[in-house]
Amino acid sequence: MLAHEYTHAWLWLSGFPHLEPRLEEGLCELLSYLTLLSYLREPPTGGVLLPDPDLLRRQIISIEANSHPDYGGGFRECVEALHDRD
Numbered sequence: 001m002l003a004h005e006y007t008h009a010w011l012w013l014s015g016f017p018h019l020e021p022r023l024e025e026g027l028c029e030l031l032s033y034l035t036l037l038s039y040l041r042e043p044p045t046g047g048v049l050l051p052d053p054d055l056l057r058r059q060i061i062s063i064e065a066n067s068h069p070d071y072g073g074g075f076r077e078c079v080e081a082l083h084d085r086d
Helices: 002-013 021-041 053-065 069-085
Strands: none
C-alpha cells in the first residue's frame, strides 16, 4: 500500500534517526493498517476511484497475518506499543 511507502519517505525527509528494519517496517505497516481501517470506516469522497470494502478487508487481514519477522512481527510489536500507551 502506498501509505507504507509514504511513511518510509516521511521518515527519511523528516531526518528521522535510523531505525532497525523491524521497527521501521513495523511502523510503516501500522500506518498502512490504520489508513486501510480509516478507508473502511469512512471511504474517501470526491475521488474517481473508490475503495472496494472487500479488498480493504483482505489487505487488513494480510497485514495482521503476515509472518515476515520485520513486516508482520514489527507490525505486531508496534501495535502492542500503541496499546501499552493507553
